[in-house]
Amino acid sequence: MLFFLVAFPLVVAGATMLVPSARVRAWMVPATALIHAAATAWVVIDVPAPMFESWLQLGPLGRVILGLLSAHYLVCSLYVPTYLAARAERPNRVFCACMIALLGTMSLVPISHHLGLMWVGIETSTLATAPLIYFNKTPRSLEAVWKYLLIGSVGVAFALFGSFFLASAAVHNGVDTSLLFEDLVRDAPRLSKPWLHSAFVVLLVGYGTKIGLAPMHTWKPDVYGEAPSVVGALLSGGMTTCAFCALLRFLQISNAAGEGEGDVARDLLLVFGLLSMAVAAAFMILQRDYKRMLAYSSVEHMGIIAIGLGLGGVGTYGALLHLINNSFGKAVMFLAAGNIHRACGSRLVTDTIGAIRRVPASGALFLLGLFAVTGSPPFGMFLSELAILRAAFDGSYVVAALVLVLLATAFVGMSSVVIKVVHGGPAGEVAREREPFLSIAPPLAALAVLLALGIYLPDWLHGSLELATGFLEKGAL
Amino acid sequence: MSHLFDPLLVSVLLLNLFVLGASRLRSVIGASALQGVALGLLTVAAHDHITFTVTLVALIAIGLKGVLIPKLLYKAMRDVAIVRDVEPLIGLIPSLAIGAVGTGASVIFARTLPVADSYHASLALVLPSSFATVLTGCLVLVTRRKAITQVVGYLILENGIFIMGLGLIEATTFLVEIGVLLDLFVAIFVMGIIINHVRREFETTDAAELSSLKE
Numbered sequence: 049m050l051f052f053l054v055a056f057p058l059v060v061a062g063a064t065m066l067v068p069s070a071r072v073r074a075w076m077v078p079a080t081a082l083i084h085a086a087a088t089a090w091v092v093i094d095v096p097a098p099m100f101e102s103w104l105q106l107g108p109l110g111r112v113i114l115g116l117l118s119a120h121y122l123v124c125s126l127y128v129p130t131y132l133a134a135r136a137e138r139p140n141r142v143f144c145a146c147m148i149a150l151l152g153t154m155s156l157v158p159i160s161h162h163l164g165l166m167w168v169g170i171e172t173s174t175l176a177t178a179p180l181i182y183f184n185k186t187p188r189s190l191e192a193v194w195k196y197l198l199i200g201s202v203g204v205a206f207a208l209f210g211s212f213f214l215a216s217a218a219v220h221n222g223v224d225t226s227l228l229f230e231d232l233v234r235d236a237p238r239l240s241k242p243w244l245h246s247a248f249v250v251l252l253v254g255y256g257t258k259i260g261l262a263p264m265h266t267w268k269p270d271v272y273g274e275a276p277s278v279v280g281a282l283l284s285g286g287m288t289t290c291a292f293c294a295l296l297r298f299l300q301i302s303n304a305a306g307e308g309e310g311d312v313a314r315d316l317l318l319v320f321g322l323l324s325m326a327v328a329a330a331f332m333i334l335q336r337d338y339k340r341m342l343a344y345s346s347v348e349h350m351g352i353i354a355i356g357l358g359l360g361g362v363g364t365y366g367a368l369l370h371l372i373n374n375s376f377g378k379a380v381m382f383l384a385a386g387n388i389h390r391a392c393g394s395r396l397v398t399d400t401i402g403a404i405r406r407v408p409a410s411g412a413l414f415l416l417g418l419f420a421v422t423g424s425p426p427f428g429m430f431l432s433e434l435a436i437l438r439a440a441f442d443g444s445y446v447v448a449a450l451v452l453v454l455l456a457t458a459f460v461g462m463s464s465v466v467i468k469v470v471h472g473g474p475a476g477e478v479a480r481e482r483e484p485f486l487s488i489a490p491p492l493a494a495l496a497v498l499l500a501l502g503i504y505l506p507d508w509l510h511g512s513l514e515l516a517t518g519f520l521e522k523g524a525l
Numbered sequence: 526m527s528h529l530f531d532p533l534l535v536s537v538l539l540l541n542l543f544v545l546g547a548s549r550l551r552s553v554i555g556a557s558a559l560q561g562v563a564l565g566l567l568t569v570a571a572h573d574h575i576t577f578t579v580t581l582v583a584l585i586a587i588g589l590k591g592v593l594i595p596k597l598l599y600k601a602m603r604d605v606a607i608v609r610d611v612e613p614l615i616g617l618i619p620s621l622a623i624g625a626v627g628t629g630a631s632v633i634f635a636r637t638l639p640v641a642d643s644y645h646a647s648l649a650l651v652l653p654s655s656f657a658t659v660l661t662g663c664l665v666l667v668t669r670r671k672a673i674t675q676v677v678g679y680l681i682l683e684n685g686i687f688i689m690g691l692g693l694i695e696a697t698t699f700l701v702e703i704g705v706l707l708d709l710f711v712a713i714f715v716m717g718i719i720i721n722h723v724r725r726e727f728e729t730t731d732a733a734e735l736s737s738l739k740e
Contacts, residue, residue, distance in 0.1 A: 164704065171708045178715055187726045194719055198675060201712050202666065205682050208705065209659065212689045219693060220641040240639050 049096045050104045050159050057152030064145045073144040074132040080148050081125035088118035102228055103162045108519040112512050113158035113293045120285050120375040121151050123490050127278045127383050130486040142179050150176040157290040163211050163227040166294055174200045181275040192274035199267040203257025210251030217243035229297055236304035248313045251298050258291035261320045262327040265347045272343035277386025284346040285375035300520045318358030324351030325454040332461030337395045341465050342381050348458050349374045359439040365517045366435025373428040379494035380417035384410045391481040400469045405478040409488045411470045418466040420498045422459045428501030530570040533563050534654045541661040545624040546617050548609045554598045557677050560684050561590025571691050582702050589710050597717050601673055605724045614668045624661055631656035651692050658685030672720050683709050
């Protein structure tokens with residue numbers, strides 16, 4: 049069953065290449081997502097036995113991440129047919145195939161418990177997204193995809209380099225290892241410490257590039273700005289989650305290495321997290337392009353999650369919850385921004401005249417999404433940010449104060465842009481644009497999830513998150 | 526352990542310096558191809574017993590890094606009709622000097638990391654060579670302007686990582702090794718396609734021209 053989650057989308061992606069009708073191809077994306085989500089629900093509820101000598105298995109962390117990836121992909125995939133229908137003049141064969149293949153390669157990351165196999169999942173996901181980014185084939189999107197490929201490939205190469213460092217930590221201390229995460233965590237106290245610490249630094253640079261932590265975030269604004277909105281939603285909600293999942297595995301190994309051994313890793317995460325929040329807040333203020341602003345918002349949230357992980361304890365719990373909130377928050381913002389972009393024909397704040405009058409539903413979603421992603425109650429992000437802040441106050445008041453100030457700055461920067469986009473422009477009659485149901489329903493669904501998470505956190509989700517937190521911090525502190 | 530092992534690693538290091546000092550694209554690509562062949566031979570030389578899997582990894586490495594990828598790059602070079610990389614961000618002589626200093630620093634850094642006894646005697650040069658090659662790759666990536674040269678930089682970076690993997694091949698299993706090689710190939714292939722699109726859109730493959738996106 050676990051194998052099916054990876055193989056099924058890849059097979060469908062191959063089949064998509066052979067389908068002659070563009071409309072059928074577009075509908076194959078949500079169809080695949082639906083079947084994948086059903087299969088995911090099954091394995092998350094009734095965890096299957098490990099496969100292929102334990103290379104594929106579903107652990108406590110994998111359950112949370114896999115469930116999140118599949119649900120988030122399903123929401124985004126529903127947007128695809130409407131988006132492609134609006135771009136009927138473009139051939140969509142490669143786009144649909146890569147989109148579906150991405151689901152398979154992303155699913156590989158949380159369920160692979162082998163160091164090398166997980167890396168393959170991240171690398172293939174990176175390659176599968178490249179054709180998605182330059183779907184519009186404009187010179188600017190080519191420039192973006194070139195940056196994405198080059199910076200992303202170097203990042204992924206460093207991730208591999210770091211994986212070899214980790215393998216060396218075992219080999220050079222005479223530990224016979226299979227490079228399965230279970231074995232690495234079990235043998236962690238016997239790993240060579242200098243190698244282990246260097247490994248985490250290299251891995252943080254590598255996977256941090258994919259996550260988009262400052263100062264390795266430079267590709268993000270260009271790529272999120274130029275890529276189709278639905279691709280931006282998948283990158284900022286799905287790809288980053290995968291890369292964090294990878295980094296969490298190594299954090300777990302560092303934590304398990306012994307008393308205080310995880311401190312190096314956690315301090316690094318804290319520093320990179322604060323830096324990301326600061327850079328994002330600085331660039332969000334006075335941002336003229338609302339899609340680029342969303343990219344900096346993504347950098348900010350990646351920073352918040354890194355800070356949560358760096359603090360540990362309740363911070364780790366908050367970070368995992370924030371991963372979920374971030375994915376759905378980004379889906380609301382990117383999909384609503386896509387609708388506004390299409391209706392107004394510009395990504396510049398100054399050219400977007402009163403989105404709420406032109407596309408009322410999308411404008412309202414964009415505005416509500418602003419409150420959701422800036423952590424206002426009653427949305428889910430309020431709770432996850434509160435958990436991380438609580439961990440910060442337990443740890444050091446300096447970190448807590450910095451986080452609060454940066455959160456406030458980002459809120460000011462982001463709301464000034466969003467409010468101008470939604471309400472700005474001269475008064476007078478503006479022609480209303482038609483808004484197809486399937487361009488509104490997916491962001492609305494994502495917003496509903498955020499609202500639900502903010503009002504009531506179901507016991508099963510709370511339990512899974514607690515389990516994953518305990519799993520990650522085994523042997524820590 | 527073959528007596529050819531250390532000489533092969535030294536040739537990899539010399540090729541690094543050659544790439545840093547060369548401006549003609551043809552020589553840069555050729556040097557990276559030679560490095561690919563050297564890596565394949567190293568895979569064989571690193572093992573006392575030549576098994577089927579070792580031979581397979583070596584052949585795939587030579588085939589991809591030594592033949593197929595350089596061919597792709599040569600084709601891209603002819604298509605875009607450029608001969609040399611003009612005005613690198615840092616001049617050729619300074620970048621050569623940085624490369625040489627970096628190689629020395631790699632030796633020092635490698636000495637700070639503990640190494641298993643069995644490993645130390647036979648594979649003493651592996652870690653410094655790996656770090657120096659990764660460094661060279663980064664240097665080429667950052668300082669050169671042409672898209673094709675940047676791809677070569679990425680290739681050299683990957684070569685450095687491959688060298689580190691040589692000492693670990695028992696631990697990493699050949700399946701992963703081959704997966705890594707194939708991924709690299711696909712990555713370069715996709716980059717080739719993009720370079721082609723860039724050429725058609727911009728009439729140039731000077732990555733410095735790709736600068737309309739910034740704050």
